[in-house]
Amino acid sequence: MAEALVNLLVEQLGSVVYHHTSEWVTLVLNTKKDVDKFRSTLKLIQNVLHDAEKKQVEDSAVRDRLDKLKDASYKMDDVLDAWNTEIGKREAEKQETQGSDAEVRFSFRSNCFCLARLNEVTRRYKIGRAIKDLNAEFTKIDVDKNQFSFQSTMHAAAVNVEQPNPRSFTSSFAKGREARPCQGMGGLGKTTFAQLVFNDAQVQAHFDLKAWVCVSDPFDVIKIAKAIFRQLGGSRVTSDELQTILDDIQNLVKKKEDEKEKKILLVLDDVWTEDDREWDSLKLQVLMQSCAKGSRVLVTTRKQEVARIMKATSDMIILEKLSPEDSLKLFYNVAFFDREQDKSNEGFGNIAEKIVRKCDGLPLVLKTLGSLLLYKQTIGEWEEVLNSEIWKVKVVQEEVFRPLLLSYYDLALEIKSCLLYCATYPKDFEFNKEILIEQWMSQGYLNVGGNKEEATQGREVFTKLVMRCFFQDFMQDALTKEIIGCKMHDTMHDFVQYLTQNECLTMEATGPHGTETSSANDRVRHLTLMSAPEGPFPSFISNLANSEILRTLATFGSRITAIDSDLISQLKCLRTLNLSRNKIRQLPEEIGDLTHLRYLDLSGNGMTRLPDGVCNLYNLQTLRLDYCHVLRELPDNMGKLINLKHLHVGDCYSLDYLPKGIRRIRNLRTLDGGTSVYCSEDAKALTFEDLRMMNPYFMGWGKCCK
Structure with a gap:
């Protein structure tokens, strides 16, 4: 991530927009000289970052240096973004006042104008001062890097290839008893095995009802019960009470007077819990007694203890690693797809056998490395993979991560x-x-x-x-x-979480303090909140991470009703805010203070209107309001969102029209309103003619307009 951040800064400093901003920082900088020096320093750091990011896996000192570099890079990105925002706002204001009587406006608002000008100069000074301070910080980082023996390398080039056709698989189903776990380490193909069983033609004919439920960690019994109900054909879950949901499931599978008993197949994929009480709360035994004889439960898990909890240790399917022969076949199918001429080449074959031995019979690893080598056309490139230092890395959570690192670094x-x-x-x-x-x-x-x-x-x-x-x-x-x-x-997923363990935090909002599923620290920049109960946005998140540096705040499976204005005001650097599918009825006006925000998802919430403050989100690129069924209107000043590219208002049944100000948004690429949002002849409304003037892209949108 540090490598990508530095690359971003180098490009920003060299872009045209910053060449037009010398007047901004002349108060504290010799702009051309200092910016050029800064960019030169970044390039020196950039040249060794690829090697440094490899070494951080096993060298904590390198990892610490990279963390400091990321901290400084994030700060600089925020400063440059603030700089760019101010310039963009000024240009937008110029466009807005074109054609107006400038002299009258100036004489009427002279005091306000002077005050605004003073504030603008103050902001410019702060931005220039911050650039100068960060320049010194990056220079020190560049000096510090010399104590390590980093190789100067450039990052890998992008790969432009066509997508291969997916392969089809067939299998036969081995008959089992009432409950059967499929156990094995990550990457062995437990889920693939279960999918083959689930989709097998004989299985399709044998069972009347089938359900596939991803369980994962944590074990959320309400969520699992609801998923089983829906998968077995239930139309709508009407309660959050576990017993009510379980009763509804039994009613689905019980024999009716004019029907035969139903045989069901229930697959519970990726079970982690070793808690008997959690497992018993699902009452699978009761469910199975309501079904016809011959019904089955199949569970996939990494833990043998799950089989004991299910009382099915004698019926456990233990997936073993692939044999050397099968490993080579799988690897060849991927690595030599459409390359028969290379498949028979003895040089490639010898290297392939050595690489396959290192993959240790793990299907996921074989597929991932095979796909990596598919795009490497020379024996020399294959030898680089075979001889990579990554194979020697020991300090990783699972052996499977080592070959995945090879594909990641490429x-x-x-x-x-x-x-x-x-x-x-x-x-x-x-x-x-x-x-x-x-x-x-x-x-x-x-x-x-x-x-x-x-x-x-x-x-x-x-x-x-x-x-x-x-x-x-x-x-x-x-x-x-x-x-x-x-x-x-x-x-x-474990692999990407391992690589982002200092920056990404996922936590369960269970109880007054929440339950962390990864370690919190003051460098967290992406916070994911799971299963927040009905009520205000949990206040304890401020104790888990430095909210002032967060760049992502997302909720999943939550029922939040309100978000506090004080919390909003802390999220100074937020780029992505996902509050979809909650129960929020009102947003605070302070939402408009999130000047860095690019993505706002409020889909599936209960607001009747958006605050006018939303129109101050100058940098906003995406606004998602799908399924906001009671949303009646959008702010009239939506035209101020001049950087908006994607506006989604599908299934907003109460929204009669879009505000006319949208016609000023020249960067709009997507206006997704389905059939529920219309143009109108109302003076405040966007018209079809406005759409024609905005962008040729919208010509196909006419079927949604009246």
């Missing part, structure tokens, strides 16, 4: 950053591709110094991560067959 900078950001999501989460891309944009990971649209580059990055086997379980559009979503393997 990625381009922007792809690394995008991959690591996935650590902010819970395990087993179904990623929406477009939402993920918009969040990557909000963090500044895309199109650094390039000419492509950020969304276009984001889709390319997503495709490359797919092809490198970092994602799995793909969801496709029914018509286009384009991938629209995916999941991440649990072991891969």
